[in-house]
Amino acid sequence: MKSVEIRNCNSRFHKNIGKYTVSLKDSCFHCGLCVEICPYCVFDRIDGFNHVSTPNSAGCLGPDCKEGPYYCTTKCPVDAIKIELDPQWKTLGDFRWTPDLIITTWQQAETGEIPRGNLEYRIGASGGGFDVFDFTIDDVTAISSEEIDNIITSDKISTSICLNRRGEGPSIEIPVPWYGAGMSFGSISLPSILARAHSAKAWKTFTSTGEGGYPDELIPYSNHVITQIATGLFGVSEETIKRTPIIEFKYAQGAKPGLGGHLLGDKNTPGVAKMRETVPWNSLFSPFPFHSVYSVEDHKKHIDWVKTINPDALISVKVSTPSDVDMVAVGSYYAGANIIHLDGGYGGTGAAPEIAKKNIAMPIEYAITKVHKFLLEEGVREEIVLLASGGIRTAFDIAKSIVLGADGAIIGTSDLIALGCVRCGNCESGRGCPRGIATTDPELEKQIDPSWGAQRIINLYASWQKQLKLLLYKLGLKDIKELRGRTDFLKHIDEK
Amino acid sequence: MYKRYHIETSPVELSTTKIGKFEIIRNDSCLNCGRCMTHCIYDVHKRDSDDPRIMSDPVNHLCKNCFSCIQNCPYQALEMIKNKEFEKLGNTYWTPQIIHTIWNEAEEGKIPIFGAGYRGPFRGSGFDDIWTDMSEIVRPTRDGIHGREYIATSVDLGRKLPWISDFAKLDLTNSYEIQIPMLLDTSPLGLNSRGIILPIIKAAHKLGTLAFLDIENYFDELKPYLKSIALRCSLDKITHLDRAPWREANFIEIALPQKYSISELERVLKKLKSENQTALISLGLTNPSLSAGIFKQFKEARADILNFYADNHGQSFEGNIFICESTRKLQLDLVKERMRDEVTILGKGGIAAAEHVPKIIICGADAAVLDLSLLVAAGCRVCKVCKIDDCPVELEKLDPEIAEQRIINMICAWRDQLLEILSAMGIRDVRRLRGEKGRAIFHEEIERESFEFIFKENGPVK
Ligand code: SF4
Numbered sequence: 001m002k003s004v005e006i007r008n009c010n011s012r013f014h015k016n017i018g019k020y021t022v023s024l025k026d027s028c029f030h031c032g033l034c035v036e037i038c039p040y041c042v043f044d045r046i047d048g049f050n051h052v053s054t055p056n057s058a059g060c061l062g063p064d065c066k067e068g069p070y071y072c073t074t075k076c077p078v079d080a081i082k083i084e085l086d087p088q089w090k091t092l093g094d095f096r097w098t099p100d101l102i103i104t105t106w107q108q109a110e111t112g113e114i115p116r117g118n119l120e121y122r123i124g125a126s127g128g129g130f131d132v133f134d135f136t137i138d139d140v141t142a143i144s145s146e147e148i149d150n151i152i153t154s155d156k157i158s159t160s161i162c163l164n165r166r167g168e169g170p171s172i173e174i175p176v177p178w179y180g181a182g183m184s185f186g187s188i189s190l191p192s193i194l195a196r197a198h199s200a201k202a203w204k205t206f207t208s209t210g211e212g213g214y215p216d217e218l219i220p221y222s223n224h225v226i227t228q229i230a231t232g233l234f235g236v237s238e239e240t241i242k243r244t245p246i247i248e249f250k251y252a253q254g255a256k257p258g259l260g261g262h263l264l265g266d267k268n269t270p271g272v273a274k275m276r277e278t279v280p281w282n283s284l285f286s287p288f289p290f291h292s293v294y295s296v297e298d299h300k301k302h303i304d305w306v307k308t309i310n311p312d313a314l315i316s317v318k319v320s321t322p323s324d325v326d327m328v329a330v331g332s333y334y335a336g337a338n339i340i341h342l343d344g345g346y347g348g349t350g351a352a353p354e355i356a357k358k359n360i361a362m363p364i365e366y367a368i369t370k371v372h373k374f375l376l377e378e379g380v381r382e383e384i385v386l387l388a389s390g391g392i393r394t395a396f397d398i399a400k401s402i403v404l405g406a407d408g409a410i411i412g413t414s415d416l417i418a419l420g421c422v423r424c425g426n427c428e429s430g431r432g433c434p435r436g437i438a439t440t441d442p443e444l445e446k447q448i449d450p451s452w453g454a455q456r457i458i459n460l461y462a463s464w465q466k467q468l469k470l471l472l473y474k475l476g477l478k479d480i481k482e483l484r485g486r487t488d489f490l491k492h493i494d495e496k
Numbered sequence: 497m498y499k500r501y502h503i504e505t506s507p508v509e510l511s512t513t514k515i516g517k518f519e520i521i522r523n524d525s526c527l528n529c530g531r532c533m534t535h536c537i538y539d540v541h542k543r544d545s546d547d548p549r550i551m552s553d554p555v556n557h558l559c560k561n562c563f564s565c566i567q568n569c570p571y572q573a574l575e576m577i578k579n580k581e582f583e584k585l586g587n588t589y590w591t592p593q594i595i596h597t598i599w600n601e602a603e604e605g606k607i608p609i610f611g612a613g614y615r616g617p618f619r620g621s622g623f624d625d626i627w628t629d630m631s632e633i634v635r636p637t638r639d640g641i642h643g644r645e646y647i648a649t650s651v652d653l654g655r656k657l658p659w660i661s662d663f664a665k666l667d668l669t670n671s672y673e674i675q676i677p678m679l680l681d682t683s684p685l686g687l688n689s690r691g692i693i694l695p696i697i698k699a700a701h702k703l704g705t706l707a708f709l710d711i712e713n714y715f716d717e718l719k720p721y722l723k724s725i726a727l728r729c730s731l732d733k734i735t736h737l738d739r740a741p742w743r744e745a746n747f748i749e750i751a752l753p754q755k756y757s758i759s760e761l762e763r764v765l766k767k768l769k770s771e772n773q774t775a776l777i778s779l780g781l782t783n784p785s786l787s788a789g790i791f792k793q794f795k796e797a798r799a800d801i802l803n804f805y806a807d808n809h810g811q812s813f814e815g816n817i818f819i820c821e822s823t824r825k826l827q828l829d830l831v832k833e834r835m836r837d838e839v840t841i842l843g844k845g846g847i848a849a850a851e852h853v854p855k856i857i858i859c860g861a862d863a864a865v866l867d868l869s870l871l872v873a874a875g876c877r878v879c880k881v882c883k884i885d886d887c888p889v890e891l892e893k894l895d896p897e898i899a900e901q902r903i904i905n906m907i908c909a910w911r912d913q914l915l916e917i918l919s920a921m922g923i924r925d926v927r928r929l930r931g932e933k934g935r936a937i938f939h940e941e942i943e944r945e946s947f948e949f950i951f952k953e954n955g956p957v958k
């Protein structure tokens with residue numbers, strides 16, 4: 001794991017968003033004491049200036065800082081520092097991605113460290129599923145910081161998982177129990193794709209092309225790029241199937257289960273259209289389902305077909321979560337899949353009807369349990385890898401998926417948050433993402449520098465791995481694989 | 497000639513619905529550098545048209561919450577707060593988000609589509625405790641609204657005879673086909689001005705469905721649309737059954753007061769049937785818990801349709817049961833009594849979003865009655881107390897054509913969303929959705945099934 005290099009990687013903006021606003025009253029006579037005491041660099045005085053600059057509020061810990069030795073408001077001789085809750089805070093995020101989660105994900109992307117402040121980085125506020133589960137470990141601070149450092153840097157605790165559990169075929173192991181979800185060229189920008197691919201390579205894990213073809217720029221990363229074959233077959237060719245270690249069949253996706261894919265016309269720029277072999281500026285719809293697959297037998301034929309082209313590839317099957325998802329999973333197993341990828345309804349990054357995201361198919365938490373149990377009963381659980389996606393936001397969500405019965409997780413939105421996404425949801429139309437992430441607009445996409453973005457994702461993953469190691473240590477485990485199905489480690493959050 | 501059902505939409509803006517969720521505040525540190533203008537791709541920031549040296553006030557309702565201007569302003573001059581006016585809309589059931597969604601649907605006539613996954617809570621109460629199913633692989637090809645194959649949304653009102661025993665005595669009651677499983681109601685807030693009634697009835701007419709109208713609000717201008725009107729009167733007020741428009745109506749609803757005599761009801765229905773042999777007869781009920789005995793009486797009195805009224809929050813007037821639960825129970829009871837096809841069930845009250853229509857149908861209704869949502873489409877803000885004389889949007893003075901088109905737009909968006917739900921399930925006909933509990937996932941059941949074994953000892957399931 002020594003190959004992963006964590007480097008500080010700051011936000012690309014003038015102003016960061018924080019929970020508190022710090023302001024200086026007129027009584028401030030610019031003595032500069034605050035500049036000296038605040039360890040979070042909220043205050044600054046530019047060399048040669050008399051005045052303390054406008055405080056950088058985003059760094060402020062707020063009232064929690066009272067506990068520490070450097071609480072500025074009480075130290076200021078003229079009582080000129082005012083700290084208030086920033087009303088702007090409430091405009092950020094939503095139930096699933098709370099402002100706390102967004103900001104702490106940014107912090108992890110910046111530093112590669114487990115967030116230390118008072119913000120909640122493990123759990124959202126959706127009021128159900130992962131957000132009402134907690135681990136049955138009592139104390140977080142009982143371990144000394146040196147010990148923590150030892151745990152998270154040592155190789156004694158393993159977080160790796162194997163992606164092929166059948167007796168035959170190549171064995172592929174990834175050092176962390178997750179890889180990147182398919183996000184197509186067209187739904188996100190090329191710089192964002194490259195950032196994801198680069199970080200996947202650094203972490204020796206994977207990212208997926210999604211249904212938008214395989215840009216040539218990705219070829220240097222081909223050992224870490226999954227080729228997705230989806231119902232529209234956009235940009236799928238023999239070469240792209242041959243060049244990949246894993247082929248992903250996308251039957252359905254959680255955000256719009258049973259509805260195929262959408263790419264609204266505005267985002268189908270000439271570049272995107274070329275890659276997908278379509279006409280620019282036309283809305284693109286991938287049908288649902290594969291029009292050649294109406295049974296497990298058809299499905300097996302599909303798999304045989306790609307296996308003929310690329311015999312060494314592992315096969316992943318991506319399905320969403322209907323009430324008979326357990327049957328679907330077993331069917332995929334018998335058809336020869338190595339990986340079953342369950343995509344729950346609450347995740348997703350692309351354009352999708354709100355009604356589908358909210359209402360169609362069950363949340364991933366239920367589906368994992370259902371499928372895991374059924375595969376166990378069928379006696380095939382140990383031959384297949386079960387991965388979960390669709391609403392997995394944090395290291396703790398990953399751990400909870402594993403506890404419920406998955407082997408690992410697949411990550412989409414969190415990668416984008418690391419790149420600076422605020423989840424405003426405007427990615428789908430017009431010029432796409434105003435922040436340059438999920439866009440194909442040549443001007444807007446310049447905002448992301450691929451190497452900056454890659455470092456941000458690398459850092460986020462580093463922090464996640466540390467959290468998982470720490471969690472395993474506290475649970476008395478040495479390997480993430482031992483965590484699977486250990487629901488005895490889980491408690492309901494309402495329980496006192 | 498066969499004509500595929502199609503709803504004609506056209507975008508209609510309304511200045512009173514331009515209430516954004518956010519407000520951008522530009523403070524004194526602004527140096528008018530104009531950088532926010534280049535960063536905002538939604539034209540919120542513009543220079544003052546009179547004095548281009550300065551920035552004009554942000555056009556807040558266009559803001560889409562991307563924080564680009566705020567984070568790129570070199571002088572920390574911008575801040576975003578929640579728009580209080582937005583937060584004040586509606587109430588706990590008709591939330592600002594629900595109202596906002598209807599406004600957008602009414603403006604564009606399109607399915608709301610956004611990027612970046614679901615943003616709401618995991619679950620809620622009532623309708624928000626149900627997920628609909630999808631069908632993964634094994635099912636006919638289907639491409640949703642862009643499909644090659646037609647998905648039918650029409651439903652039949654009226655009883656279906658289990659068999660025909662004697663052609664000579666064939667019941668003359670017609671069944672009536674409406675093109676969408678949605679009926680409209682003209683008086684959700686008890687407002688009865690022409691400005692509100694006319695557009696709703698005309699919309700129903702264009703949409704190939706029916707609109708409920710209280711008889712006392714009938715006026716002659718409505719005559720051409722009589723076939724699209726469901727005439728309604730309370731049992732204790734009904735008179736002049738031998739006159740127009742009773743004799744020409746297609747659909748007659750008798751609203752039953754909380755206490756009524758069944759013999760009186762029988763008398764009135766008999767009289768109605770003799771004056772107008774073809775009209776469908778519906779009973780409007782406030783109490784959703786009915787015994788099998790009462791059903792039999794209704795059936796013998798030859799009621800074709802039962803319309804269950806709930807309040808605007810979906811709670812029944814008697815017994816305080818949410819409309820989903822009462823409909824589910826009703827469906828089960830009728831199925832048990834083997835009477836389900838002998839009566840049509842409608843649910844009215846609390847239908848506030850597109851997904852409520854398929855969900856109430858899954859619970860057992862044949863169709864939903866839309867009421868308050870129609871006013872919202874026309875710009876209503878669901879004030880805490882409706883004072884129509886002091887209406888902030890002057891609802892009654894709205895141009896009826898604008899109101900009509902907005903209602904049609906909203907219903908088109910709702911129908912398209914219904915198609916999305918049906919298509920994900922692989923169902924080609926909304927009639928097959930009725931009572932299909934097996935194609936829905938109910939929170940309580942799935943929670944028990946999935947997690948009870950985990951939290952048996954250490955935590956509550958619910
Ligand atoms: S448009 Fe908004 S939600 Fe979409 S990627 Fe950009 S910042 Fe994220």
Ligand code: SF4
Pocket residue numbers: 522525526527528529530531532533551568569570571572573574
């Ligand atoms: S970027 Fe900031 S300083 Fe420049 S015009 Fe906009 S608000 Fe003013």
Ligand code: SF4
Pocket residue numbers: 434520535536537538539540541554558559560561562563564565566
């Ligand atoms: S937050 Fe985004 S949409 Fe809103 S004004 Fe600023 S740049 Fe424009």
